[in-house]
Amino acid sequence: MLNLDFPSVACAACLLGPISHILLWMRLDLDIVSHQLLVLANLAVLLPPVALYFRGATFIDAVLITWTADICYTISLLTSIFIYRAFFHPLRSYPGPFWARISVFWKVKHFQASNFQAYKVIDDLHHAHGDIVRLGPRQLSINEPSAYQAIYGAASECRRLSHMEHIRKNLQSLADPAEHHARRKVWDHGLNAKACQSYLPRINDITNRLCGRFAGFNGRPITVNDWCHFYTFDIMGDLGFGRSYGQIESGSAHPAITKVQNFLKAGVIALQMLWIVNFLQLIPGLDDPMRELKEWAEQLLKERDERTTEKEREENRDLMSYVEESRRVVDSRWPMSDKDIAEDAVTLQVAGSDTSYSVLVNLCHYLANYPELQETIRKEVLGTFEGGDGSNGPTWSRLASTQQCPYLDAAVNEVLRRHAPVPMGTMRETPDHPMEIAGKVIPAKTIYDERCFRDADKFMPERWLDRSHPESRTDLMLDKRGFVPFSMGGMNCAGKYFAYMEIKVFVAKVLRKFEIVFPNTQLFEEKDGHQAQLVRDQQLVNGTKDYLTQWASDVEVCFLPLEER
């Protein structure tokens, strides 16, 4: 019979904890190797008892000694991680909640407890601890505009988190700057000013259809959120695959899109613990809405190829026709499969719709809440339509002009400032060596979250007006570098131009046809004045959720038809 020395095994396991922490665990990216580690952990529980049994130990003794070793090892490893993260980690001098130093679970718990208003949790932390806060074991949040260039700028050494690519590989998750740059060039061709203008007739057409639906409500109150979602997704469907999702016509959400939205709700938590996503992906049959959307994107691309000839697609180019070009033009070092193209198609759908939608919802609120602003913008946009019945839409060069439509531009920017569609911004990681950011040396492999305006919590488009404008309030603009809704640098939003176009065409067409009012405007006007406007604005802000992209508060308004002008 094999003699087992329990105390010696327990002592050896306790020693192995800190040694393996220093030599192995601190060097591994746990988000990437999590499932291999899970397999190893299972083997560590199952194999030793079998080996010991065959070497003559009793089955009970073999199991007990393995469990003793596993438990001692786990406790000593966790203690070592705890002591290191709390007192010896290179980020130890940065302030923040104690438990946030120890585990990402602190953040996850507080994000969830805030009812998915993570930006408020982060804002409170900055008020309590200053501009740089330790938000996780190896994560800092930096609320200092002078740092943005160093973190996101084109010359920055910071990268996207490499483990994102291991979950899903698409343009938006690519960490390698060279591969990203090669693929991004193609997108830039499809989303530059010239290309966007070629999409204008299709955007006009979809906006006309939306206005037709609004007219059908005959001034009855509607919650605009769904309609703005239908609008932005239908536009992306049409421009992506040459086929709208038909949501404006049906008045109901496409099932695949509902799935994506549910997925994004979980995404804000999943992003903090990508190792869990790795595990979940291993479970066969587990519902994966993104996979479903990708398969469906592949199907739509196939149908589009069958429906149209290459020549037709070349004559009537849509966004996906540029993305598909990646296969031919991107360096052979990074070959692209049909699945990669479908991944990019999904990126286009989500990045292009779930962002602009919230800007439209919030704009509807402000236009209804500030009737004078609405009338000013209406006068501006009416001057951009040339004759006819307006169905061809406004002249883009006029609509885009900050000289001709200064308040429209200012209102859109003010909404983007106050209600960033990607509320927490995007994360970056320092390189393999420490670097200086905002006057501080930030250790290697640190992850950032990000976030300057007088009366920052007030909706004041005037802060955006050019100095030469009589209503300009440039005194409210302290540091424009704090305005980065589209991020910055070579990995910034590819669809910025498109987004401004879509939003401004929506406003121009809607204001030409309707007056936007709250259902109870009469009541408000009699009872209260500016104070009530501020209260309503604050309610709008308070109801905003962060599901990776912004989930706007419900906005109920009436579209009262105007005499054709």
Ligand code: HEM
């Ligand atoms: C108001 C609307 C929008 C906002 C605020 C916005 C914001 C953003 C942000 C913050 C990013 C992340 C950049 C980073 O990683 O640093 C991003 C990426 C991206 N956006 Fe937008 N976006 C908007 C609309 C659009 C539209 C309409 C499209 C497409 C037509 C689009 C396409 C993309 C793409 C393709 C990426 C990935 C870029 C890359 O990785 O190179 N976005 N956007």
